[in-house]
Amino acid sequence: MERHHIVALCALIVVGLVCTIAGREFLTMYQPDEILAGPGVTEVRLLSTYFGPLAGTASDTKVYIMDSGKPGATALVLGGTHPNEPAGFMTAVLLTEHVVASEGKLIVIPQACNSGFSCTDPLEGYPQSYTIQSKSKLRTFRFGARASNPVPEWPDPLVFLQYPSGQQLSGNEVRNLNRSYPGRPEGTATERIAYAIMRLIEQEKVDIAFDLHEAAPEIPIIDAIVTHEKGKDIAASALFTLEMENLQYALEMSPVNFRGLSHREWGDNSHVFPFLMETSNPIQGRLRGKTGTSLIIQGVDERYFEAAQLGTMRITYDLAGEPLARRVGRHLRGLNALFGAYAETVPEKRIVIENIPSFEAIVRQGVGQYLN
Amino acid sequence: MKRSAILILLACLMLVLFEGSLLGQEKAKFEQPVLITSAGQSADVTIAGMLFKKANVQTKALPLAKPADLDGIKTLVIVAGFSSKGLGAAGISREQELGRVQSMLQAAKEKKLKVMTLHIGGKARRGNQSDDFNKLAAEASSYLLVVKQGDEDQFFSKIASEKKITIDLVDKIADAVQPVAKAFGK
Numbered sequence: 345m346e347r348h349h350i351v352a353l354c355a356l357i358v359v360g361l362v363c364t365i366a367g368r369e370f371l372t373m374y375q376p377d378e379i380l381a382g383p384g385v386t387e388v389r390l391l392s393t394y395f396g397p398l399a400g401t402a403s404d405t406k407v408y409i410m411d412s413g414k415p416g417a418t419a420l421v422l423g424g425t426h427p428n429e430p431a432g433f434m435t436a437v438l439l440t441e442h443v444v445a446s447e448g449k450l451i452v453i454p455q456a457c458n459s460g461f462s463c464t465d466p467l468e469g470y471p472q473s474y475t476i477q478s479k480s481k482l483r484t485f486r487f488g489a490r491a492s493n494p495v496p497e498w499p500d501p502l503v504f505l506q507y508p509s510g511q512q513l514s515g516n517e518v519r520n521l522n523r524s525y526p527g528r529p530e531g532t533a534t535e536r537i538a539y540a541i542m543r544l545i546e547q548e549k550v551d552i553a554f555d556l557h558e559a560a561p562e563i564p565i566i567d568a569i570v571t572h573e574k575g576k577d578i579a580a581s582a583l584f585t586l587e588m589e590n591l592q593y594a595l596e597m598s599p600v601n602f603r604g605l606s607h608r609e610w611g612d613n614s615h616v617f618p619f620l621m622e623t624s625n626p627i628q629g630r631l632r633g634k635t636g637t638s639l640i641i642q643g644v645d646e647r648y649f650e651a652a653q654l655g656t657m658r659i660t661y662d663l664a665g666e667p668l669a670r671r672v673g674r675h676l677r678g679l680n681a682l683f684g685a686y687a688e689t690v691p692e693k694r695i696v697i698e699n700i701p702s703f704e705a706i707v708r709q710g711v712g713q714y715l716n
Numbered sequence: 717m718k719r720s721a722i723l724i725l726l727a728c729l730m731l732v733l734f735e736g737s738l739l740g741q742e743k744a745k746f747e748q749p750v751l752i753t754s755a756g757q758s759a760d761v762t763i764a765g766m767l768f769k770k771a772n773v774q775t776k777a778l779p780l781a782k783p784a785d786l787d788g789i790k791t792l793v794i795v796a797g798f799s800s801k802g803l804g805a806a807g808i809s810r811e812q813e814l815g816r817v818q819s820m821l822q823a824a825k826e827k828k829l830k831v832m833t834l835h836i837g838g839k840a841r842r843g844n845q846s847d848d849f850n851k852l853a854a855e856a857s858s859y860l861l862v863v864k865q866g867d868e869d870q871f872f873s874k875i876a877s878e879k880k881i882t883i884d885l886v887d888k889i890a891d892a893v894q895p896v897a898k899a900f901g902k
Contacts, residue, residue: 564800564840573805580762587889592865594840595759599804655869658839 373462373472377485379437379454380716384410384444384699391453394547395529395540402496403537405458407544408440409451416448417551417686417693420544420616421679423453425521425555425606427460427488428470430640431623431671432556434485434711435679438672438701442714448695451548456555457521457537459496461488470627474637478715487640491519492534507531509603522555525609538609545614551693552686553616555606556675558625561648561666566659568594569678570620572611578689579619582681591677591703593621617686621678623671624659643667673706746830746859746899747790748774753781754795755817756849757802760837761795763889767836768793771897780806780816783823792824794833794853797841810845817849821856832899833857835872836889838865847871855879859899861892 345353381388387409392399423436436454443450455461464470464487475484494500497519504518505511507528517523519534527538545553559566571579579595586593598607598618610618626632626645633647644665652661680700687694701714752768752775754761765777775793778785779802786792794817803813824831833853835841842850854860854875860883862872867885876883884895 564843564845566840568840570801576759576762577766580759580766583763584766584890590888592838594799594837595763596799596801597757597759597805599801601807602801602804658843660839660865 369472373464373486375486377455377461378483379406379408380441381408382441382443382716384442384450385440386411391537391540391544394543395536397529398536398540401533402459402462402493403457403533405453405455405537407451407453409449410443410445411449412445412447412696414447415693417690417695418449418451418548419683419695420451420548420550420553421453422456422541422553422555422606424455424461424488425457426490426557427455427457427486428465428490428628429556429558429625430474430485430487431558431625431668431675434476434668435556435672435675437485438676438711438714439697441716442701443697443699446696446698448693449548450695450697451544451550453541456541457488457492457534459493459533460491460519460521461486463489463493463495465489469635471635471637471640474640476641476710476712476715478712480716483712483715487637491516492521492537494519497533506604507535511603513604522557522606523604525604525606526613542610542613545610545616550614550616551690552682552695553606553610553618554679554682555618555620557620557622558628558671559622560629561624561626561657561659561661562629562631562651564658565594565596566622566624567592567674568596568622569682570596570598570607570622572598572607572618574611575617575619578617578682578685581685581688582678585681585684586677589677589703591674593674593678619682621675623674624661624666625671626666641668643671667707669707669710672711673701673703676700676706677703745901746832748900749789750775750791750793750900751781751785751789752777752793752795753785753817753820754779754797754802755813755833755853756796756798756841756846757806757808757813758795758797758799758837758841759802760797760834760841763836764793764795764834767834767889767892768896770893771900772902773896773900780808781820782816783819786820786823786827786829789827789829792820792829792831794820794831794857796833796835796846796850796853797837798846798849799841800845814848814852817852821852825856830859831857832859832861834892835860835862835866836892838863839868842866842871851875854881857881860884861886861895861899863887863889863892
């Protein structure tokens, strides 16, 4: 064997090794996250139960039912509409693993945009996963992309025409679940998820529904509850309750002319009272520095602290940052306050959920303390 | 006799002065019926409606009120703070909203109505987009009720000081119930 053959062989081996390592890393994103159903879960279904064609696709996802067996309202909670917003996902996981419905029925979809958990957004430098120490073991969860995985839907159009409004959005928004409602059975993979969720709302006669999100600390709609006009009194009442506990939330109304969003289309196309909640997530922000798992979990970024010192932030941001526990705590407390306000408004259809940890407890003990 | 008359005169003068100083410290009194409208279309107007209800003050809340809606009204309450989602929900532009608020304040001035401004949205309702509305409403008011977080830079306190407007700062929205009730003599 001549020298250049040996060099070429070595180069091939190195390339092969790099490809194998990178390929293995890439494929780990296709390993589903482990969600351990807790004592409250009475049934686990797939979203395709409500729309058959989703079965066997990357979009199908688990639906956890917690039925108290007692009359009351039915509530739906979505996490993971945007898989790069981990507080929404982790709140839904915590509900699935820890709480029990004692009146009415709670339905939780922790990974509403399931295929979006199998990739990250390009050029963002996001970690692929993060770990949380639960009561029993070290749990690993994927940190996904904002939208569905582009592979099953490739290529994106240049312009996304939202159905049925015809509203024009940038092409990549075609994979954004929270622009795809009410969806359609013959639509894109993401529109089909939206359609399936609408069928679930209809078939399960959902009364009150939540879409849990996060956003960059610098955007105006932050630490907020967004609702359809029919939910404004419930939201305002909940906000009063939350404020008494020193938890400030802005109340925002769903724009009628911005189509495809859960708070707009769920409200317009079903009898449900819809609410979307946002917490402040520094890893999504443009000002952020080092982008690693600690930014997901601890939420501490000096640049946001500097911005706050300069008076450019609309929320309070101190050196304690915006840890995941605090963000999950806000979502949970917001949910509970909205459950309470709903029960005051519609007393004949209550929903009572036991074991929701208090905001203070979850901030003090961390999310993992409430995971199996 | 002459001495007694002087003493009575002095006593009356003291009473007038004393009462005048009291009035100077007292907040402007407001009367019902009350119209609540927004300046910036934030949903804080809904929260303000609940706040007045808790204060036992009957109101009519019209986020997109027009000058004609002031007929029969004695107090105009402006809930200041910008919301892009709110403007979208209302289907109007920022400029149209600024124009609407200006026309409402002008009409209130012509009708000699009392104007109260509430700023209850904290930091979320501050910044360039909100402050045009905040300033417009605050400067035209005879009473400002502000949740402290929105006045960390003394934005409202300075306006109150410069324009000699009574201001109350409260820690929380819920703390605003009592000042509202007091302002309406409840």
